[in-house]
Amino acid sequence: MTALPSAIDGTDVAPGYASLSPDDFKSAFRQHPAGVSVITADAGQGPVGLTATSVFSVSAEPPLLVFSVSSLSSSAPTIVAADTVVVHLLGSEQLHIAKLCATSGIDRFADTSIWDRLPSGEPYFTGDGVWIRGRIVNRMEAGTSTVIAVHALESSVSAPAAPAAQPAPAEPTAPAAPSFTPSFDGAPLVYHNRTWHRLDANSQIDG
């Protein structure tokens, strides 16, 4: 594929095209729900946390995800500058974390009982839930936001190491496939048109 510019600002719309108005664009996207994530990072100036509805998986091999961060966000400079981030895919019982990291003008890390640092240094919210630690491998400017691509390095649902109690095989054998044990299987949190939703058997519809 031809190399393309890494930034777009909308000025390259061809003459004669009328852009959709911001109000109509927002109205259309009110119909579009999204899973809720919180992204944490520390680029050396202290921890930041950002609630985002823009996380998606783009590739499993290599494992890559993408999200966007608005330049209006107070966390944006840290997240854009960071080498690594932690992306939390929130369950509905983590609504308080979603709200915390969507509230302006507060210290989102004041309550030290709800967060910690990974051995690699990144801040993250403890407790049940799925997170992925990854390295930022690309950035694309898009209007007032930056789209960030992340290579996943580890997760809270990574296959655990073989249990210590398991007897060593008498002879060398091919390593057993790790048995996957999810650390969390709760109802996910969804945001839609300024309301929060919980997905469970009641929201499911038949195929």
Next chain:
Amino acid sequence: MTALPSAIDGTDVAPGYASLSPDDFKSAFRQHPAGVSVITADAGQGPVGLTATSVFSVSAEPPLLVFSVSSLSSSAPTIVAADTVVVHLLGSEQLHIAKLCATSGIDRFADTSIWDRLPSGEPYFTGDGVWIRGRIVNRMEAGTSTVIAVHALESSVSAPAAPAAQPAPAEPTAPAAPSFTPSFDGAPLVYHNRTWHRLDANSQIDG
């Protein structure tokens, strides 16, 4: 911001970093729900339609959205080559469209009663629902997928033209602000861990 490469393939992970396994990556993202979209296009070889859970809004001014398309999809070559696309943000009563465009080996446009072409030529699914027509303004390769940025040009919820029945003003006046009239206000469709969900008052949780 420094210009960055427009393609990443995971090979630029620094030595010493262990990449998350594809299975663990997929397991983590099973926790992550998403609104369901269908993207249609025709690059001159006939209409294609693709069900996607990767659409998000990145900027309202200019109005920009992003989605990804897997190179494994039969629709990928057309969508990557197209100048313009139509992004449908599906309601739960459009589940049949989501399934249609997620099924391999069929002619997704065989039923001519459910689709038409816009005046600008793009194929789209008619009926209730929100769609946005836009021009592709950037592409970023990411592993086995391409992340595509789209500048929104018009939508099915665009403010309508003034009704013809309205009497013309006696004297020239400043144009009235268009009164926004959404064409659709249904319950959105969400995909999660191989199941379909409907968001409504029953799924809503308190803030």
